[in-house]
Amino acid sequence: MGKLYTVTFTGVAVTAQQDFFEITAASSRVLFIHAVELSQSTEVGDAAEEGLSIIMKRGTSLTTSGSGGSSATPAPVEVNQGAAGSTAEVNNTTKLAVGTGAITTLIATNWNIRATPMAWIFTPELRPVVSPSERFAVELATTPADSITVSGTLWFEEIG
Numbered sequence: 001m002g003k004l005y006t007v008t009f010t011g012v013a014v015t016a017q018q019d020f021f022e023i024t025a026a027s028s029r030v031l032f033i034h035a036v037e038l039s040q041s042t043e044v045g046d047a048a049e050e051g052l053s054i055i056m057k058r059g060t061s062l063t064t065s066g067s068g069g070s071s072a073t074p075a076p077v078e079v080n081q082g083a084a085g086s087t088a089e090v091n092n093t094t095k096l097a098v099g100t101g102a103i104t105t106l107i108a109t110n111w112n113i114r115a116t117p118m119a120w121i122f123t124p125e126l127r128p129v130v131s132p133s134e135r136f137a138v139e140l141a142t143t144p145a146d147s148i149t150v151s152g153t154l155w156f157e158e159i160g
Contacts, residue, residue, distance in 0.1 A: 062101030
C-alpha cells in the first residue's frame with residue numbers, strides 16, 4: 001500500500017462553475033483516488049434545494065491546469081509520513097482544459113446540495129487511477145442559482 005493524503009477546503013463561497021479539486025501526479029508516482037466528499041452549509045430549506053452536476057475527470061500531462069483558485073498542500077493521513085510528491089489546487093474558477101492533451105470523463109453525477117454531505121467512496125475495483133504527470137479534477141459543471149458555502153475533502157493514495 002502507498003501513502004494516503006487528503007486535500008481539503010473549508011467554507012468557500014461558490015457562485016460559479018469551477019474545479020473543486022485538481023490533483024497533478026508527480027512524474028514518478030501513480031495516484032489512486034479513494035474518496036471525495038462535498039458539503040454545503042447555507043442552503044438548508046426546501047426552496048433553496050438545487051441539483052448540481054459534478055464531473056470527475058482525468059487529463060493527460062498535456063492538458064492545461066486550471067487557475068483562479070489556490071494551491072493546497074496534501075496532508076498525510078499517517079503521523080510522520082513524508083510530504084506528497086503530487087500537487088493540488090482547490091476552487092479553480094478556470095477549469096482543467098484540453099490544451100494539446102485529452103480529458104476523459106470518468107464519473108458524471110448530480111449532487112442534491114440539500115442532502116449533504118455527498119460522499120463518493122470508491123471500492124478498490126472502481127478507484128480512479130491517475131498515471132504519472134496526469135491530472136484528476138472534480139468539477140462543478142453547473143452554476144449555482146445563488147451563493148453556496150462549500151467544504152470538501154479528497155482522499156488519495158500515492159504509490160512510487
